Amino acid sequence: MDPLATGAAHWPLRTIREDAMALRIPTLRQRRLGAELRRMREQAGYGGSQLARLLGVTPALVSQMEIGKSAVSVARLHQIAEACMCANAPLVEALAGMARERETGWWEEYSLRLPTDLLDVAAIEAHAQRIVTYSITFLPGLLQTPAYAASVFARAIPPLPQPDVDLRLAFRLRRQQIVRSGATPYTAFIHEAALRMQFSGPEALAEQLGALIDHSESRDISVRVVPFKIESLPGPSENFVYVAGPVPELDTVQIDISFGCPLFDSPSDLASYREILDRMASVALSEDDSRDFIRSIKKEIEGNHE
Template identity: 75%
Template structure:
């Protein structure tokens, strides 16, 4: 069987979970290979997502590694059975793999939570606001790249705007006040954010400046929920990419951060009132 030259994020995640099963059992690759009757190289290829794994092989590996987590095994079996190409694959020749990975994992998410401190969450940005954010990249992006990223962003937003994937956005007050392209664009973005917050499946919670302590890190992050907690993923925004993390300790840490965020953020209705007050302030100052 030919090796996959570019395994998808889901294929790589299946492999990573197989590796985690093996390591938790205390087995080396050679030990598992002997148990399965394959070569160590084949075990490595499965764990890297370079070669496919049947549901039968998955269950054989789980049994060999004494994994009794049936919910996880069933979820992985369902992932193995997925067929078809995602819409993001059309962008593979033009965009980086990390951007494609984010779209893929969002499309399969059971729920999504974000925290942003520098800008409105990307999945809720208006076209004008998003274009102004992209235009401030250093070094500057050519207009063709901005247009490409805009089209990609609008496709990603369908996950939230369809109402099928529950979405919670914790937005720091700093992000509500940050201007990327002047007061008019910001005011329109905030009005759209209010409307989105009233949509089914979308929750917007403001984290104001005056809370006693800010829980968690200072970077923007997204927590993508899977069918079981073990298949959750955290994505962090940095200047040169959007890395993904799925180690159990990391997931537990960010779940705690989100729980604390929920305890200090304003309620949904109070958040809408807060955003309206900022819009009123902008329009009175610049209207």
């Protein structure tokens, strides 16, 4: 039955005061929840005013919920899902979990000292069910040694003051805990170019490769190399991170570019990157062969600089 025809009289109405909660600066998770509500509405073919009539609220409130500036209760979420005839129960339940969240993450401690992009990366990692990375220029941040990471930060243009390098290093090491603890399964596809790129000299790179080998022997960390000999590169020319959410619709892709860490979560983008990762898995070396490959590069570097 068309809910537009039946109206929303059977839903309990909230007072204007209850719905008009104080507007806030939304977190990444709150923005994502709002974006998913917008997609739900658009898939149902409703405009904001149509949905507002069904909910018995103002169009302005619908807009504020969809950009994360107005809180969405679990009850309201279910009302929206019913109005939009969303039959995807796992998605609705996952969104309900996001609506229930109240605690702030550890990364908020850095909110006045680091760019928002970096905080957002930590936020999606903290809620990840699984993380997959592809690296072609430098080794994955979650597996970098302090010396290697510091050398990467030090090469920023324009140069970062040393206190900023130290701050970013501390932040990165804090982020690494989620992988090193084994709490989140992690797969790293690494192009041979990244294995050979020297940011701070052969000694630091050899140390980094040794650490990478050690990480690859952990139960929850998989390291697979994409060698130069692959005829067709099965992915983009930039590093990226694929973060799996509780349901596929809530996955996220983060791309490394020179001036930020943009996030992508549209169904078409997610489908494209899933295909890239499937192709990557089909051409990358096995875990054992990858370890041997990394050892050979480490030995080569050490031999050339004795």
